[in-house]
Amino acid sequence: MRERLLDNLLWFLVRPSVTGEERRLCDDLQERVAKTPGWEAERVSNNLTFRRAAPDPSREKILFAGHLDTVPEPEGGLPVRVEVARIYGRGASDMKAGDAVMLALLESFSWDESWAEPSFVFYEREEGPYAENGLEAVFVESPWVLDADLALILEPTAGALEVGCVGTAQIEVTFRGRPAHSARPWQGENALTAAGAFLAELHERQVEEVVVEGLTFYEVLVPTMARGGRAKNVVPDTLWINVNYRFAPGKDIEDVRRVFEELLAGHDAEYEVVDYAPSGPVKLDNPLLQRLIESGLEVRPKQAWTDVARFAERGVAAANFGAGLPSQAHQEAEFAELALLEVCYENLASFLRR
Amino acid sequence: MRERLLDNLLWFLVRPSVTGEERRLCDDLQERVAKTPGWEAERVSNNLTFRRAAPDPSREKILFAGHLDTVPEPEGGLPVRVEVARIYGRGASDMKAGDAVMLALLESFSWDESWAEPSFVFYEREEGPYAENGLEAVFVESPWVLDADLALILEPTAGALEVGCVGTAQIEVTFRGRPAHSARPWQGENALTAAGAFLAELHERQVEEVVVEGLTFYEVLVPTMARGGRAKNVVPDTLWINVNYRFAPGKDIEDVRRVFEELLAGHDAEYEVVDYAPSGPVKLDNPLLQRLIESGLEVRPKQAWTDVARFAERGVAAANFGAGLPSQAHQEAEFAELALLEVCYENLASFLRR
Numbered sequence: 001m002r003e004r005l006l007d008n009l010l011w012f013l014v015r016p017s018v019t020g021e022e023r024r025l026c027d028d029l030q031e032r033v034a035k036t037p038g039w040e041a042e043r044v045s046n047n048l049t050f051r052r053a054a055p056d057p058s059r060e061k062i063l064f065a066g067h068l069d070t071v072p073e074p075e076g077g078l079p080v081r082v083e084v085a086r087i088y089g090r091g092a093s094d095m096k097a098g099d100a101v102m103l104a105l106l107e108s109f110s111w112d113e114s115w116a117e118p119s120f121v122f123y124e125r126e127e128g129p130y131a132e133n134g135l136e137a138v139f140v141e142s143p144w145v146l147d148a149d150l151a152l153i154l155e156p157t158a159g160a161l162e163v164g165c166v167g168t169a170q171i172e173v174t175f176r177g178r179p180a181h182s183a184r185p186w187q188g189e190n191a192l193t194a195a196g197a198f199l200a201e202l203h204e205r206q207v208e209e210v211v212v213e214g215l216t217f218y219e220v221l222v223p224t225m226a227r228g229g230r231a232k233n234v235v236p237d238t239l240w241i242n243v244n245y246r247f248a249p250g251k252d253i254e255d256v257r258r259v260f261e262e263l264l265a266g267h268d269a270e271y272e273v274v275d276y277a278p279s280g281p282v283k284l285d286n287p288l289l290q291r292l293i294e295s296g297l298e299v300r301p302k303q304a305w306t307d308v309a310r311f312a313e314r315g316v317a318a319a320n321f322g323a324g325l326p327s328q329a330h331q332e333a334e335f336a337e338l339a340l341l342e343v344c345y346e347n348l349a350s351f352l353r354r
Numbered sequence: 355m356r357e358r359l360l361d362n363l364l365w366f367l368v369r370p371s372v373t374g375e376e377r378r379l380c381d382d383l384q385e386r387v388a389k390t391p392g393w394e395a396e397r398v399s400n401n402l403t404f405r406r407a408a409p410d411p412s413r414e415k416i417l418f419a420g421h422l423d424t425v426p427e428p429e430g431g432l433p434v435r436v437e438v439a440r441i442y443g444r445g446a447s448d449m450k451a452g453d454a455v456m457l458a459l460l461e462s463f464s465w466d467e468s469w470a471e472p473s474f475v476f477y478e479r480e481e482g483p484y485a486e487n488g489l490e491a492v493f494v495e496s497p498w499v500l501d502a503d504l505a506l507i508l509e510p511t512a513g514a515l516e517v518g519c520v521g522t523a524q525i526e527v528t529f530r531g532r533p534a535h536s537a538r539p540w541q542g543e544n545a546l547t548a549a550g551a552f553l554a555e556l557h558e559r560q561v562e563e564v565v566v567e568g569l570t571f572y573e574v575l576v577p578t579m580a581r582g583g584r585a586k587n588v589v590p591d592t593l594w595i596n597v598n599y600r601f602a603p604g605k606d607i608e609d610v611r612r613v614f615e616e617l618l619a620g621h622d623a624e625y626e627v628v629d630y631a632p633s634g635p636v637k638l639d640n641p642l643l644q645r646l647i648e649s650g651l652e653v654r655p656k657q658a659w660t661d662v663a664r665f666a667e668r669g670v671a672a673a674n675f676g677a678g679l680p681s682q683a684h685q686e687a688e689f690a691e692l693a694l695l696e697v698c699y700e701n702l703a704s705f706l707r708r
Binding site for chain 2: 071072074075094127166168170178179180181182183184185186187188190192193194195196197198199200201202203207218220222223224225226227228229230231232233234235236237238239241242244246275303304305326327329330331332
């Protein structure tokens, strides 16, 4: 299985799929799975669902979900390469390792010997705005996926079971100034330097710990992008900063707004919440989830937003259980550990066997 | 003359000419001047020189220079309009007011009654990098312009005589961090917040006064543009900031470097001087300049970089004497005062008459 998992991961990695550019990977995946008999595919945009052509309605339904897209490559690229048992490439951990395990389950697991009725969703645009996420189209076009008794999302968890998830909001903060010739800056107001104190404050800000059902989540406020200025010799009259706020389960958009009202008090700046994805509740009482927990897996809080929250909103119990390393997600030289793909696959296989 | 100056200024303003887009204005100007007999035109790229077809070699040579380009319009545009004696439009003061006075001198002044042998240069790309400035091509293709006994640059001076000029350097400062998933920022280093203290320091920094030959110049350090971050959910690993430094006559590129070494000590940042234009010396001993000063004009230091420095480097005495308002240069709702165009024209006409 090790060789097959390695092959699968490389198969995904050599098909770059930055958010918005998933078509080729999706085409190839559709073509590849078509060669495995017994599966029925549905496609909407660059989202693929697979279920068995002859399902057993008496079985409990389990759904495996994985996004196909990745964040952009770093400057200078991130070539796919294998170093002993480490596989480098954009998306290696987030989450082509999970996709590779899903593909192995789909193609190689003996589903006749399982208590579970499986289905799979490979979807696009998870790394982009909340509303553009490919699952939304899947929920509309293939609503049967919401009948699952448990959805497992193979986001990077290093083989642990990660429950709940922090919510995420993107907030655009705009500092305002007044333009002037840069030789006489006293005739204007510099929006860029005006943001200095705000950025310095966030630089010093501590991570906030929030405990939910015994699990510790971390709240963070991270400026991720900035754009300002119009010309090299003009005092800049605007600075746009995108801030990503991750908040613990139980908080909502009003809490997000309250934080920014406080943060920007006294600054000549406006803010707008341009993207908001709710946090995922921590619910451990699902029978299938209990069975998985009892198999001896470590249970941890999910310190990232995942589509667990989106499934929870639709009433589907969901948890993260994947093969990538969470610490490698979006890293400059992102890699995955082949051993973790094996562990993840074997744990799922033994959970699924009758 | 008031009506003619107004017409001329509007003629320039309704032909937008942001740096790099001067072609149409230059074409129209060439065509227009061709209708005034007695002038010989030379064109290189979007630069135009005019001298008399039958020059008088016994006369003293005076050159009038004006750039055709402007900085970009503000967001939402800057419609050309006249409000009583105020004319709004991008470049109204910097320096289409000066261009309008030059065009009036060229078309309407009785050169037969002058002691001066005139020539005119209208050139492109003054608002861009030092090396791309259109005068460089003019100096190569029409080297006779450097024979002038005095060059007057009609940059905005509100009708005063402004001598010398501050030098200007564009310095790109790059703050470095390490990318990570923005849900776990402690795994990376945020280049954007790392720049907070640097920006806050420049926000508080005082203007430095430097006195040269009794004239006070102001040294300023102005961050004008910033770009940072790669995606909304990735800890930014670089922040690029452009800083415009204006320094007093007498300082050179080594002084610029010294300032940035000090400023960035202790920061994880690099800098590069990407554009450098020398300061213009304060030289009041040119006989023609003396004659102009004695006509009762106010003499002030030039608190902006102008091509005075470029002429000085080529051994040509030069000063700024123009009709725009320096305080309006690059402003959001830039305007010119028609009365100042008249004053500037009349002062030049009386200076030039025998």
